[in-house]
Amino acid sequence: MSDRLWVATRKGVFDLRLRNGKWDVERVSFLAAPTSMVLPQPAQNRVYAALNHGHFGVKLHRSDDDGATWTEVAVPAYPKAEDGTGDSLMQIWALEVADPNRPETLWTGTIPGGLFYSPDAGATWTLNTTLWNREERKGWFGGGADKPGIHSICVDPRNHQHVLMAVSCGGVWRTEDAGQTWALAAKGIFAEYMPPEKQFDENIQDPHRMVRCPSNPDVLWVQHHNGVFRTTDNARSWSHVTGLKPSSFGFGVVVHPTKSDTAWFVPAVKDETRVPVDGKLSVTRTRDGGQSCEVLTNGLPQKYCYDLVFRHALDIDETGDNLAFGSTTGNLWTTSNGGDEWTALPYHLPPIYAVRFG
Amino acid sequence: MATIDWTPHLRQHLFDTSRRSYSGTTLAAVLAAAFTDEPRLRGYVLDDQDRLRQHVTIFINGSAIHDRLRLTDVVADNDEIYVFQALSGG
Numbered sequence: 001m002s003d004r005l006w007v008a009t010r011k012g013v014f015d016l017r018l019r020n021g022k023w024d025v026e027r028v029s030f031l032a033a034p035t036s037m038v039l040p041q042p043a044q045n046r047v048y049a050a051l052n053h054g055h056f057g058v059k060l061h062r063s064d065d066d067g068a069t070w071t072e073v074a075v076p077a078y079p080k081a082e083d084g085t086g087d088s089l090m091q092i093w094a095l096e097v098a099d100p101n102r103p104e105t106l107w108t109g110t111i112p113g114g115l116f117y118s119p120d121a122g123a124t125w126t127l128n129t130t131l132w133n134r135e136e137r138k139g140w141f142g143g144g145a146d147k148p149g150i151h152s153i154c155v156d157p158r159n160h161q162h163v164l165m166a167v168s169c170g171g172v173w174r175t176e177d178a179g180q181t182w183a184l185a186a187k188g189i190f191a192e193y194m195p196p197e198k199q200f201d202e203n204i205q206d207p208h209r210m211v212r213c214p215s216n217p218d219v220l221w222v223q224h225h226n227g228v229f230r231t232t233d234n235a236r237s238w239s240h241v242t243g244l245k246p247s248s249f250g251f252g253v254v255v256h257p258t259k260s261d262t263a264w265f266v267p268a269v270k271d272e273t274r275v276p277v278d279g280k281l282s283v284t285r286t287r288d289g290g291q292s293c294e295v296l297t298n299g300l301p302q303k304y305c306y307d308l309v310f311r312h313a314l315d316i317d318e319t320g321d322n323l324a325f326g327s328t329t330g331n332l333w334t335t336s337n338g339g340d341e342w343t344a345l346p347y348h349l350p351p352i353y354a355v356r357f358g
Numbered sequence: 359m360a361t362i363d364w365t366p367h368l369r370q371h372l373f374d375t376s377r378r379s380y381s382g383t384t385l386a387a388v389l390a391a392a393f394t395d396e397p398r399l400r401g402y403v404l405d406d407q408d409r410l411r412q413h414v415t416i417f418i419n420g421s422a423i424h425d426r427l428r429l430t431d432v433v434a435d436n437d438e439i440y441v442f443q444a445l446s447g448g
Contacts, residue, residue: 053371054413055367055411055413055443056403056411056414057401059401072398075401078406078407080406080407080408081407084407084408084409084427085407088405088406088407088409
């Protein structure tokens with residue numbers, strides 16, 4: 001099991017360790033810098049932190065000594081436009097290893113709507129122009145941000161050239177040749193809040209988060225703006241998961257690493273409200289592929305609670321027993337038994353954007 | 359030669375912010391000379407399109423610049439250029 005948890009917040013990176021059964025803060029890095037994403041690579045003693053300085057733009061830092069010291073590396077850059085109206089990097093929203101056999105290879109998803117590849121641990125980045133030049137990309141629009149963004153990148157562990165990625169708002173996309181060609185892969189996902197003729201348009205969907213089961217990679221789960229969707233055929237088709245309690249709206253989702261029918265969500269009141277249902281914080285768990293669910297509340301506040309959990313702020317470790325989630329209010333909860341009991345970290349952290357074991 | 363006075367905020371990002379003088383007849387040219395000294399600084403002051411970052415501002419001799427997109431403001435010898443972050447955010 002993982003005894004390390006990285007927490008990306010509005011005011012820096014918090015490095016947590018599990019000792020004697022309790023999580024505690026070991027180190028704070030980049031205090032005051034908004035941090036949108038972290039990517040730990042414990043086998044390499046390496047970790048990345050994507051910062052978003054309010055004044056000076058997006059920066060990426062890499063540590064090769066387990067977070068003790070950091071070096072600024074390159075960030076992705078958008079193509080220059082002759083008239084100066086081109087795009088500029090607003091946020092690094094997804095950061096994943098591109099080829100597990102070459103841990104220095106990275107994919108990053110960005111706002112606005114870019115997918116970039118690095119072959120050298122962030123020293124250089126190349127825009128995936130085949131996706132960028134797709135006509136459909138011009139139809140993407142912002143969801144959760146002013147501009148569209150790529151927030152989920154799921155590399156197939158059987159073949160790293162097969163990648164699924166999700167866009168808010170731009171649906172789910174597939175490549176089977178490491179990004180040389182792309183096709184939409186959101187068939188069956190729908191948005192009932194859109195005009196009737198657009199509800200099943202794959203290119204306008206707002207998947208808030210997409211995750212793939214490592215041991216059964218044909219199964220993926222999506223927490224969508226409209227509810228939860230699941231595929232068992234590697235995104236050839238998606239099914240709507242109904243009946244989730246206390247709501248089906250939320251941002252984060254995780255799937256058990258060896259039991260693809262087991263997944264967790266953190267529900268909220270949808271759209272303009274975005275707080276826990278009835279002020280009671282809960283985690284929804286299904287263990288049968290979404291046919292039924294349990295509402296887990298043991299250890300979570302059940303009165304006047306307004307913590308919202310962002311899409312990258314829920315994570316699960318490789319055992320499937322340990323989960324963690326952090327909130328916009330700066331609270332962080334962990335469990336060591338799949339969510340049956342939750343324990344709050346006894347500190348008030350800055351608003352939490354992402355948590356990752358490793 | 360014009361002199362650039364950098365915001366001390368840049369020190370926390372490991373830049374040497376001491377005042378230095380650079381040649382150039384436009385703001386773009388003077389900044390380009392400064393970025394030759396310190397290439398990493400470009401991305402802190404300018405965005406991907408070489409525009410002045412939204413929350414950075416520049417004054418020349420006490421007057422805010424006019425052209426944030428192409429930085430064509432004229433610079434003369436002995437001018438003082440001040441690079442600030444905007445006072446926003448929390």
